[in-house]
Amino acid sequence: MLHHAKPLARLIGELGKLPGIGPKSAQRMAYHILRSSASDVQALAEALLEVKERIRFCAECFNFSEEETCSVCRDPRRNAHVVCVVAEPRDIMAIERTQEYRGLYHVLQGLVSPRDGIMPEMLRVRELLQRIATRGIEEVIVATNPTVEGDTTALYLAKLLKPVGVRVTLLAHGLPVGAELDYADPATLSSALQYRREL
Amino acid sequence: MEPYAALAIVLRRRDIGENDRIVTLLTSEYGKIEAAARGSRKAGARAAGASEPFTELNLRIAHGRRLDVVIQWHVINAHGHLRSNLSQLARASYICEVAELFTIDHDPCPAVYDLVSGSLSALESGFIEHDGAGLDCVVRAFEVQLVEIQGYAISTRACSHCGRAISLDHLDARSPFSPMLGGVLCSACRYRASDAYSVSPDVLLTIERLKTQNLGNAADLRLDATLASEVGRCLRWFLRHRCERETKAATFLELIRHDEGLERDGDSIQYRRGD
DSSP, X not given: OOOOOHHHHHHHHHHTTSTTOOHHHHHHHHHHHHHSOHHHHHHHHHHHHHHHHHOEEOTTTOOEESSSSXXXXXXXXXXXXXXXXXXXXXXXXXXXXXXXXXXXEEEOSSOOBGGGTBOGGGTTHHHHHHHHHHTTOOEEEEOOOSSHHXXXXXXXXXXXXXXXXXXXXXXXOOOOTTOOGGGSOHHHHHHHHHTOOOO | OOOEEEEEEEEEEEEETTTEEEEEEEETTTEXXXXXXXXXTSTTOHHHHHTSTTOEEEEEEEOOSSSEEEEEEEEEEOOGGGGGOHHHHHHHHHHHHHHHHTOOBTOOOHHHHHHHHHHHHHHHHTTTTOOHHHHHHHHHHHHHHHHXXXXXXXXXXXXXXXXXXXXXXXXXXXXXXXXXXXXXXXXXXXXXXXXXXXXXXXXXXXXXXXXXXXGGGGGGOOOOHHHHHHHHHHHHHHHHHHHTSOOHHHHHHHHHHHXXXXXXXXXTOOOOTTX
């Protein structure tokens, strides 16, 4: 049976470690890299090394940043009294795309998951409490996914933060724009009814 | 092969690829099974909410080469209120993990399905009127009845080593209890188990009562705090012996119970050889 040459097999193996990439996709990507020009491959390799060397966590919000603090935390036009808590840095990008929110962020670096043994102390919860205590934060918006883990995290944070005297709010859950009532699942519909608004 | 229909409770789900999930289902007819929930992570997908843990469903499932695939989802009960209260959420997660550990793939067990469904409903109906202690009684009844159904009944009326009958009605002193051997020990066998420790007669009577307790009103049981803690500790160690490990959700549940001002169930146990 014919095997890949060692360097190619190594590349396929390394690419296969990426999330969502199976052996077939890894092989396709490796062949594409082989067919690309030397300068393109060089640029890719340099980008990989550069991102690992220069990107770190923001000391304030734990978003990815090239400097000590990220661009959001450094921006003086941002409302520093409101913090939006998200699970992952990619959630910040989703909220920023709405162009509705002008406050700061705090990235937990995960969600509380009792079934996977992920406890609150494994996340950036202590740092959030410190920020609230020292930065005059008045409102915390919990923007976790509407899943069991997201709800567990949100409820845990509410329990922890309310005694501190800060306003804790949760993103509304309900029907997505363009959805049809007939196809909505009962949990979503029940949530939409619960959080209905005055017209 | 024709797709098949199943009543199911989602015990667990894990993400796979970009849009899909694999759900672990407790079904009434086919026991515990795993199936693919394709597209369930897409925004607005009908299966997104339906594939969340605790949801009770009527499913149509197609046979797959490696993994069966859910092709139709009909939600019977989303148990949505469980997700708006941390006390209930922590206990529901624990129930689903214990149910997963105590069931075998493709081994039909309608009694376990009914027990899990009943326990989740009992936790949910305890939404307004019950505190953590009441919800704990639902969990205790679930644990006792689950091990009974699965053939690990806790021995309370016969010595779990020699089988000699023990009358609970005339028991006034503390009795040795061995999680390893599966229950109470008579005075002659008290040194037969290295893990034996003493329990009060009330603990054994409470376990007896929980065996037949209606889950619907289990949250109304008012157990004295010391007794509740002792029963909880007893069951937690019993389950730990049967599962050969601690459940992950139990650690989070202990954290929530601590916040509720309830005594810890497991860690403070001291083995006292035959005292």
